Amino acid sequence: MNKLVKLTVVGMGPGDPELITLKGLRRIQAAQLIFVPRSRDRQQSIAHQIAGEYLDLARQCIVELPLVMATDPVHMVAAWEAAATLMAQALPTAGEAVYLVLGDPSLYGTFTYLAAALQTQRPDLLIEIVPGVNSYSAAAAAAGIPLVIGNERVAILPALYEDDLASVIALLDQFDTLVLLKAGAALPRLKAALLAAGRADQVLVAERVGFADQRLWQGLETLPDEALTYFSLAIVKKRVMRDA
Ligand SMILES: C[S@@+](CC[C@H](N)C(=O)[O-])C[C@H]1O[C@@H](n2cnc3c(N)ncnc32)[C@H](O)[C@@H]1O
Secondary structure, eight states: OOOOEEEEEEEOBSSOGGGSOHHHHHHHHHOSEEEEEOOTTSSSOHHHHHHGGGOOTTTOEEEEEOOOOOSSHHHHHHHHHHHHHHHHHHSOSSEEEEEEESBOTTTTOTHHHHHHHHHHHOTTEEEEEEOOOOHHHHHHHHHTOOSOOTTOOEEEEEOOOSSOHHHHHGGGGTOSEEEEESOTTTHHHHHHHHHHTTOTTSEEEEESTTSTTOEEEESSTTOOSSOOOSSEEEEEESSOOOOO
8 A cells, every 4th residue: 555644753852842853853844734642631732832833833733632541451442542543534645744752752652552543544654753862861961960881781660669669779789770750659659768778869850851840859858758740750870879
């Protein structure tokens, strides 16, 4: 089949519009149709906010997709299939469209859920992925610290564990650096686990990296006791952190 419609999934980087790749920007500007996943709090999509200054609303059509994160698998699959149907119907029969993703599309990106259903409904689609700057690389850069050097080992995991953050911290026996994403709600428990493990000086916490209200904490001393927003991550190092 001739693939006449091109859908590019563009990694938008963590927040700073200058961290979009040149390739991503060109694809955005060439598109007639822009899909953006709507954020969890149902306000304007974060990826949409980042793209804002590059969009031409007189020429381009923006479609916000309500991407419900249901906890049970049946509702989850139904929600993603509904979003794929919405996309399949909105896509033209020729031309270029983009789907904007926060950070890098391969790292807990939303498009992965949609891809199979969309491709089934629209076999004429040519899908391409443009990588983006991920949030933890941007956080390390903002703090001026390396993630890993030489033959050090790094593990990336979501900090969603109910009461098992001590065993996550214990992974420092095997890894030199732990990157904990989705860490906002877990921050109070993470703080307690790090203090209990005697690792108070070995953590960087970053919230909304790349946005005007970005916040960084190196060590636990000034880190609030309350949960942070969803757009927060922690980088825990085996050794005490030094600036790069
Ligand atoms: C569903 S994952 C998406 C990750 C994204 N694709 C990436 O490449 O970074 C969402 C998590 O990424 C992290 N995150 C994304 N953007 C962030 C930012 N600007 N500042 C801090 N953390 C961020 C947070 O841990 C958040 O809970």
